Amino acid sequence: MTRTLLVVDDDQKTRNLLKTYLEKHQYEVRVAHDGASFNAEFERFKDELSLVILDVMLPDTDGFTLCRSVRSQSPVPIIMLTASADDTDRIVGLELGADDYIAKPYNPRELLARIKAIHRRMQLGAPGAPVRFLKFAGFSMDVVERVLTDPQGQPVVLTSMDFNLLRFFAEHAGETLDRARLMEQTRGRDLGPLDRSLDVQVSRLRQRLHDDGKQPVLIKTVRGSGYVFSADVSAHAEP
The missing domain is CATH 1.10.10.10 (Winged helix-like DNA-binding domain superfamily/Winged helix DNA-binding domain)
Incomplete structure (x- = not known):
């Protein structure tokens, strides 16, 4: 399984810190700062990606729109990030095809654990997967x-x-x-x-x-x- 992630977050500091943290755990991380740059990166690397992390609030679009677009093209797992405490965001994201949801502010270790969990489930659930x-x-x-x-x-x-x-x-x-x-x-x-x-x-x-x-x-x-x-x-x- 590839270990390439695509992260979109409009906050540069958060984006860079997350990229550095995940790379320390042997992930290759592509980043985007808005919907347009995300779409460009996704189109370029979609065959390599093992997971996508979408921030809900972006300057030119929202994570829900990106989630819908990704899911129409690919089964790649999606984790959504939101600063909202409203359950509605979580429910909408999951209905659109997101695999998991985490609220901001979050502990990077929690996000890493969820990434690993999704990857384990992918290995166990893949047709003909050797993992037992x-x-x-x-x-x-x-x-x-x-x-x-x-x-x-x-x-x-x-x-x-x-x-x-x-x-x-x-x-x-x-x-x-x-x-x-x-x-x-x-x-x-x-x-x-x-x-x-x-x-x-x-x-x-x-x-x-x-x-x-x-x-x-x-x-x-x-x-x-x-x-x-x-x-x-x-x-x-x-x-």
């Missing part, structure tokens, strides 16, 4: 046989829901995942106001991973937000 194993902290997940082995190579007993939850965590490593999203993605239903079943499941999963409940290293609680899977996850074709 997700590895982290000595553990290995076989996503085909649905088996987890510990650092000693011994199988870890997990329920089907536990496996689904751990896989979702691993595929979104580094992202702060709120409880409602975790419930929807792993159980297919909304989280009730008094529903603590997800927290119980997370606690059980920590036990299976020998992740200290008082000071967990793998599945960390983000107070007031949800959980984050903090391990470095890699995807492999072989065990």
